[in-house]
Amino acid sequence: MTVQETESFVIVKHPENPETSVTILKYGATVYSWKLANKEQLWLSDAAKLDGSKPVRGGIPLVFPVFGKHQLDTATANIANANDVKLSKLPQHGLARNSTWEFLGQTKENPPTIQFGLYSEIANKELTSIWDYDFELIYTIELNKDSLKTEIEVSNPAKSDKSFKFNWLFHTYLRIEDIEDTFISNLKGVNVYDQLLKQSYNDVQPVVTFHEEVDRVYKNVREDRDIQVVDKGKPIHTIKRINLPDAVVWNPWVNKSNGMSDFEPKTGFKKMVCVEPGHVHDFIVLSPGSKWKASQILSKDELKYQVI
Numbered sequence: 001m002t003v004q005e006t007e008s009f010v011i012v013k014h015p016e017n018p019e020t021s022v023t024i025l026k027y028g029a030t031v032y033s034w035k036l037a038n039k040e041q042l043w044l045s046d047a048a049k050l051d052g053s054k055p056v057r058g059g060i061p062l063v064f065p066v067f068g069k070h071q072l073d074t075a076t077a078n079i080a081n082a083n084d085v086k087l088s089k090l091p092q093h094g095l096a097r098n099s100t101w102e103f104l105g106q107t108k109e110n111p112p113t114i115q116f117g118l119y120s121e122i123a124n125k126e127l128t129s130i131w132d133y134d135f136e137l138i139y140t141i142e143l144n145k146d147s148l149k150t151e152i153e154v155s156n157p158a159k160s161d162k163s164f165k166f167n168w169l170f171h172t173y174l175r176i177e178d179i180e181d182t183f184i185s186n187l188k189g190v191n192v193y194d195q196l197l198k199q200s201y202n203d204v205q206p207v208v209t210f211h212e213e214v215d216r217v218y219k220n221v222r223e224d225r226d227i228q229v230v231d232k233g234k235p236i237h238t239i240k241r242i243n244l245p246d247a248v249v250w251n252p253w254v255n256k257s258n259g260m261s262d263f264e265p266k267t268g269f270k271k272m273v274c275v276e277p278g279h280v281h282d283f284i285v286l287s288p289g290s291k292w293k294a295s296q297i298l299s300k301d302e303l304k305y306q307v308i
C-alpha cells in the first residue's frame with residue numbers, strides 16, 4: 001500500500017521503490033523523515049518529541065502566521081494595529097507547528113500525493129484565542145522518485161472585512177555529513193539580515209561556510225536561484241522555491257545546541273543545516289475571499305554555480 005495512516009502519523013511509499021518514503025506527523029503536519037532509496041535526507045533530533053507535547057526538533061516544521069517572535073515597536077506599541085498586537089502574543093514561529101492537522105487523504109496515485117488541512121476551528125485553541133482570524137491551510141506533499149515537493153495554500157474564508165497578515169516558512173532541517181565540510185551556494189550578492197548581529201548587509205561571499213553559529217535571513221532571493229548544499233564539492237541537497245522570496249540559513253553550533261533540551265546528541269549540529277524557504281522579510285496580507293500559494297522542492301541536482 002502506498003499510503004498508510006495511523007492515529008498519529010501518515011507514511012507514503014513510492015510505488016516504484018518502497019524504500020523511497022516520507023513520514024508525516026499529524027501534529028504540526030511535520031514531515032519528520034524523507035528517505036530516498038532508504039537513505040534519510042532530513043535531520044531529526046534524538047530527543048525530538050513526537051507525542052504532540054512540543055514542536056518537532058527536526059524534519060520540516062511549518063511556520064505560520066509569524067516567523068520568530070513578533071516584536072512591537074515600543075515607541076508606537078500603544079497605537080499598533082490589532083493584527084500586530086495579536087501576532088506579538090503568539091509564541092515563536094506561530095501556531096501551525098503546535099496544532100494537530102486533519103489528514104485529508106491521497107489526492108493522486110503517482111507521484112503519490114497527500115494533503116493535510118488546518119483551519120481556525122481545529123487549530124490549537126489556546127493560540128487561536130489569541131490570533132482569532134478565520135483561516136484555512138491546505139498542505140500538499142508530493143513524493144517523487146528523486147524529489148519531495150511540499151506546497152501550502154493559505155486562504156481567508158472570512159465573510160466580513162477581516163483581513164489578516166502572515167509569514168510562511170518551511171523550517172527544513174537537512175541532514176549533512178559534516179558542517180565544517182559543507183557550504184551553501186548561489187546566495188552571493190543577496191541582501192541578508194543577520195539575526196545575531198541584528199544588521200542587514202549585502203553578502204559578498206561566494207558561498208556560505210560554517211565555523212560558528214549562523215542565523216541569517218536572505219531576502220528577495222531570485223526564484224531562479226537554486227540554493228545548493230555542497231559537501232566536499234558534491235551537491236547533496238538542492239532547494240527550489242516557488243513564490244517564496246526568502247531563505248533562512250541556520251546552524252545553532254555549540255552553545256545554542258546546548259541550550260535546547262530537545263536537541264540531541266549535543267554534537268548533532270555537525271550533522272544538520274537548516275535552509276528554510278519562506279516569506280518572512282515582510283508580511284503577506286490576505287483579504288477575505290483571497291488565497292496565497294507557495295512551495296519548496298527538495299532534490300539532488302547536479303552542481304550548478306549560478307553566481308560566485
Ligand SMILES: O=P(O)(O)OC[C@H]1O[C@H](O)[C@H](O)[C@@H](O)[C@@H]1O
Binds near residue numbers: 248249
Ligand atoms: O527553537 P525554535 O523555536 O524551533 O527555532 C529555531 C530557529 O529557527 C529559525 O532558524 C530562526 O532563524 C532561529 O533564530 C531559531 O533559533
